[in-house]
Amino acid sequence: MASVTTHDHAHDHGHDHDHHGPGPWTRIFTTTNHKDIGSMYLWFSLLMFFVGGAMALLIRAELFTPGLQVVQPEVFNSLTTVHALVMIFGAVMPAFVGFANWLIPLQIGAADMAFPRMNNWSFWLMIPATVLLMASFFVPGGAAASGWTLYPPLSTQGGIGVDMTIIAIHILGASSIMGSINIITTILNMRAPGMTLMRMPMFVWTWLITAYLIIAVMPVLAGCITMLLTDRHFGTAFFNAAGGGDPTMFMHIFWFFGHPEVYILILPAFGIMSQIIPTFSRKPLFGYASMVYATASIAILSFIVWGHHMFTVGMPAAGQLFFMYATMLIAVPTGVKIFNWIATMWRGSITFETPMLFAIGFLCMFTLGGFSGLVLSIVPVDITLHNTYYVVAHFHYVLFPGAIWALMAGVYFWLPKWTGRMYNETLGKWHFWLSAISFNVTFFPQHFLGLAGMPRRIPDYALQFAEWNMISTIGAFALGFSQLLFVYNVFSCIRSGEKAKERQWDSADSLEWTHLPSPVPYHTFEMPPDLRGAKAVH
């Protein structure tokens, strides 16, 4: 991260064309360096994490007590919609792409990404998209208010804000596709001699699979929202029964994208876990090959389970049963992953630095999210819990301590390598424990609310839901403000952290730890390392 400001000397190291170095502003716009772009992705996603988080707090503030106090119902609907879009497309996905940019070339011994200019372009595309999305709050009619799934006909009713959202998603999708092409090409073509596929670190493996998922489903989403756009403005009737269309078709197409999207958000997190847990257990990852196969199985299964998001549309029994069985099946490879991580810790020599705390937190909470997922896979139970707070609790259990904690664990883990400085361990531990407690205070009661029948996306609720909602709101504010510790820790690490060692974590064994100094120079692996005959690096 600090490379943006502190590594101009590193230019001497390389023999690139901008030998004299552009000014800092020109550099931000023109850089093609994977480390610069990785940092930009990470800063951007951190900003969006707080934007989305602010919306979440507005939502929770409104739900603190029954009645309408903070926002109008229409604005509330926009907040839930844009909170989701910002967190998915603005925070989690770009953050993982940031990690991919930083780490994939380092971990496979490549000099940079395969298409550096496209890399720059895929980052900068996100800016106009985000501006469009946020500006939609201020146009006549307000932002899209139909939930992030944009189901028609509700989404056909909205104003120009919906069109802005559609265009924003189009641009973000294009950015993700470009990023994925770059990642796949880099991994398949630019590995150092001896870095065979089955020797790649798990993070690289999970991203290779994720990138294929993105390429497979983003165009589906693009088609889906384009049909929505033409329904809105050009007289088509894809999703309008009066013209021979069907709103249910939108759901099928959307969730054909939407379910693999869930795994796009979590597979790279599995990759990060699979590097952190072995490091702090001082043992190689247990069952490397089965981890690779489990990841691939999850990815393939993700294409045949979309119907479980729509059990209440009235699909035939055969459809419900098929999607139920397929969904339950996902528990098998996911279970294999959890067991492998536990077996990695088994007979290890574990220490509990901040990245490991977040990793263990991930294991516990993700397992709980898996249980509620299993409950929801059972069609009859899903029908009674569909669109209730139980679902909200479920996906926050897999996405917050899943995706977001993995990202934070990853930041703590690689900060010493990126910046050459150590973060504050005590603060990091405070960050973990505050997050762990407040996360559960926020989201555990939401299981109860859902079981008791509280629907999601409502700004106001019956009195029997009041107590758990109040507790949830208190937790949410504690959770939100705890994240400021993270920001402070990152900034103070960059500015004044203690010097980090080349191999800050003694048993970290991917190339960035074994072959490169801390901080990593601006240009690395201009000559690929020769790994033939060396021992496996995972």
Added chain:
Amino acid sequence: MKSINANGQQHALAALARSVSIGLTFLVSPATALAAYDVNIAAPASPISSQIYGLHMYILYVCAAIFVVVFALMFYSIFKFRRSNGSKPDVNFHESTLIEIIWTVIPFVILLFMAIPATKTVLDMKDTTNPDMTVKVTGYQWGWRYDYAAEEVGFYSSLSTPWSQIGQPGEKATEEKGKDYLLEVDNPMVVPVGKRVRLLVTSNDVIHGWYVPQLGVNQYGIPGFVKDVWFKADKVGTFKGQCSQICGKLHGYMPITVVVKSEADYAKWVAEAKARWGAAPAAAAAATPAAVATPEPGKPLTLVDLKAAGEKVYAANCVTCHQASGKGMPPTFPALSGSKVVLGPTEGQINILLNGKPGTAMASFARLSDFEIAAVMTYTKNSWDNSTGKFVTPDDIKAKRKS
């Protein structure tokens, strides 16, 4: 809704939560008088919801058992194999095909035992044959309509909690919230106990979800399509639910109430309903949900009378979007005060009221009676900044309805 406290653990949880809340009394609104720390699915009241309840408990116990095993292994390794405990890493323990096979097969077998009972319930839920009666349920922005085909009764059902209990941002609620806050409707759906009721669920505008958990029903109403689902209430009582699929501004304000009556009481209700909402479903479309009676034919209508009646219609149907001030909430909900449509030719305004405005939240209000539409139009033409001195007669509406 009372929770079923199936085991002591839940009591303990509830007690813990209660003590947390006592600690927070200074933050707590009067609503806490009704403290309800429900932690489970509400008491089932139909064969399907009983099956769902049982399935959920079964899966929950299986998950709890897996939880114990997985977390025991995890925390055992965390405590036993920590470096501060002197644990040395066994770097050769990182591969075992046998173990991998075991922990692939065992979960698979557990899943089989979950899938079998679930499959049975799915098939039962989907079996909508041989109903004793059929009710068509139509979702509207924002309320429901129930049409009883055989009984020839049809009526609208919408939220009856007054806005004075709900309040506005920056404007406190002026009335204390009642015990059925947001879960009460003007005209509940009524069904007889112990009968198989088949619902034909659809929608008039956007997707809605007819969700009454205690009866085991959660079914989207999709405009242009009719989906069927069934339930059989085991006992007499009142069962509540809400719209489960986001449907616009007042999604949170379209509750569902189902009153289950004994067969005799149900027959009595049908007779009353027929008298009130009369005629077949098609004709009932013109029946009035609001309590504004059409005056006797022949009696001359005055602007003052129409406006007074119109104010009631406005309060029941228009005020949530266009506001009591007539200023609306532009741009989504335009102002009526000074509006070109309201001040312009009568036909234009009648057209919007009867047909809605496609692409906006303005729905058709053709379900109101001719008199109600005339009254509310007269009210809008002569309130706030509008003082046209004009009034509209039910005949104007009737003429336009026909054309």
